[in-house]
Amino acid sequence: MQTIKPGLTTLSDALDIAFAEVGIVQDVEQRPLDDCFGAVLRRDVIAKVAVPSVDNSAMDGYALRFADFANMTGAIDVIGSSMAGHPFEGTLPKGKAIRIATGAAIPNGADCVIIQENVSANADETIIEIRDDVIARTQLAQNIRRSGEDIKQGTVVLSSGRVLRPQDIAIAAGQGLGTLAVARPLSVAVFSTGDELAKPGDPLPPGGIYDSNRFAMIGMLRNIGCKVTDLGLLTDDFDVLRDALDSAAKTHDVIMTSGGVSVGRADLLKPVVDQLGEIHAWKLAIKPGKPLMRGKIGDCLVLGLPGNPVSVLVAGLLFAMPLLRHMMGADRSQTVPVRMPVRAGFDFKRGTGRREWLRARLVQNEDGAFEAIAFSSTSSGMLSSMVWADGLIEIPEDCGQVVVGDEVFYLPLRGLQ
Ligand code: AMP
Ligand code: MG
Numbered sequence: 178m179q180t181i182k183p184g185l186t187t188l189s190d191a192l193d194i195a196f197a198e199v200g201i202v203q204d205v206e207q208r209p210l211d212d213c214f215g216a217v218l219r220r221d222v223i224a225k226v227a228v229p230s231v232d233n234s235a236m237d238g239y240a241l242r243f244a245d246f247a248n249m250t251g252a253i254d255v256i257g258s259s260m261a262g263h264p265f266e267g268t269l270p271k272g273k274a275i276r277i278a279t280g281a282a283i284p285n286g287a288d289c290v291i292i293q294e295n296v297s298a299n300a301d302e303t304i305i306e307i308r309d310d311v312i313a314r315t316q317l318a319q320n321i322r323r324s325g326e327d328i329k330q331g332t333v334v335l336s337s338g339r340v341l342r343p344q345d346i347a348i349a350a351g352q353g354l355g356t357l358a359v360a361r362p363l364s365v366a367v368f369s370t371g372d373e374l375a376k377p378g379d380p381l382p383p384g385g386i387y388d389s390n391r392f393a394m395i396g397m398l399r400n401i402g403c404k405v406t407d408l409g410l411l412t413d414d415f416d417v418l419r420d421a422l423d424s425a426a427k428t429h430d431v432i433m434t435s436g437g438v439s440v441g442r443a444d445l446l447k448p449v450v451d452q453l454g455e456i457h458a459w460k461l462a463i464k465p466g467k468p469l470m471r472g473k474i475g476d477c478l479v480l481g482l483p484g485n486p487v488s489v490l491v492a493g494l495l496f497a498m499p500l501l502r503h504m505m506g507a508d509r510s511q512t513v514p515v516r517m518p519v520r521a522g523f524d525f526k527r528g529t530g531r532r533e534w535l536r537a538r539l540v541q542n543e544d545g546a547f548e549a550i551a552f553s554s555t556s557s558g559m560l561s562s563m564v565w566a567d568g569l570i571e572i573p574e575d576c577g578q579v580v581v582g583d584e585v586f587y588l589p590l591r592g593l594q
Pocket of ligand 2: 370371372436437443484
């Protein structure tokens with residue numbers, strides 16, 4: 178049993194609930210290949226052509242008949258060539274050879290390739306001789322890549338729900354496809370809330386802070402292929418928030434905000450969403466990122482992220498981005514962060530009951546082994562900790578202490594969306 182603080186929801190329960198309730202946007206678009214990086218594939222890609230399409234040579238050399246090797250002596254005539262894009266037309270006669278280049282089609286009748294380094298040829302490469310020891314160790318099908326060895330016709334080369342990486346696009350290109358069926362990008366309206374916030378580029382009033390969260394949110398959203406509308410800053414005023422949310426909800430799939438979801442007097446987002454639609458407020462058993470609001474205005478999903486800059490990123494990367502990827506049809510496996518066990522290179526003590534992510538770096542110790550070190554502070558207000566970090570260390574709900582040498586789970590930030 179995990180020890181969870183009463184009244185709090187675990188991140189995995191929250192994700193399960195949200196994944197079950199938030200529908201997948203059904204719109205699929207046919208998009209040119211070179212615009213598909215990072216998009217969610219929405220139809221299986223089935224191989225129409227085998228790769229390679231014909232048997233071809235893995236090396237530069239000479240194509241021969243293996244049966245000829247049984248009584249091969251002296252010179253062999255080279256009666257033609259097969260080059261990449263220029264195959265040998267016809268059939269290789271018994272006792273003869275054909276010059277062949279890497280990737281070129283194996284001529285009819287040939288069933289092995291001897292690399293050129295193992296052959297002595299005359300100046301114009303019309304006659305070759307093969308050393309006895311090479312003849313002795315030559316095997317059938319040597320240096321031949323078989324048709325379909327990489328991809329057989331009819332196999333599923335890419336499954337629907339995959340987030341497309343360069344190699345995925347490349348395999349689709351290898352099938353001759355010019356476009357792929359991918360999810361329509363979600364349209365997301367973004368704004369920051371807080372009377373203390375100033376716009377970067379403007380002068381900073383006394384006691385003010387610059388709005389950094391909006392840029393963290395926009396970056397995360399663009400990273401997963403959303404179409405972002407930047408709605409700027411909103412003051413902590415009920416009417417201002419209501420009007421802005423009401424109008425954004427009519428034209429977007431999602432509204433994402435930062436700040437104003439705690440329980441302070443200026444935290445007005447929940448009452449606003451409650452008036453305009455429905456609200457599913459949560460206190461998550463996570464640190465940082467505890468207050469998180471999920472609501473709905475009409476068909477528009479509203480995600481209210483916390484105000485603290487580290488919380489925005491952690492809740493964004495571990496909750497909001499996986500959920501939005503799911504809305505675009507990504508397979509659940511594609512939304513789970515990469516976690517790897519590493520040794521702790523730090524001591525840490527805390528009260529149990531929440532899952533916590535420490536900002537961390539992987540370093541090599543004296544033995545050359547990798548271990549994780551943690552940032553000096555766990556404050557969720559210190560954005561510099563996220564800039565310092567290359568990953569997060571996950572502290573489970575029931576863990577109250579880590580000592581140097583313990584196994585802990587490290588989540589590379591590059592593995593998060
Ligand atoms: P809140 O949840 O609105 O009470 O905000 C929590 C903390 O995060 C406060 O210290 C805010 O000043 C800070 N904060 C809120 N919004 C932003 C923002 N957009 N950029 C930077 N810091 C913020
Ligand atoms: Mg605020």
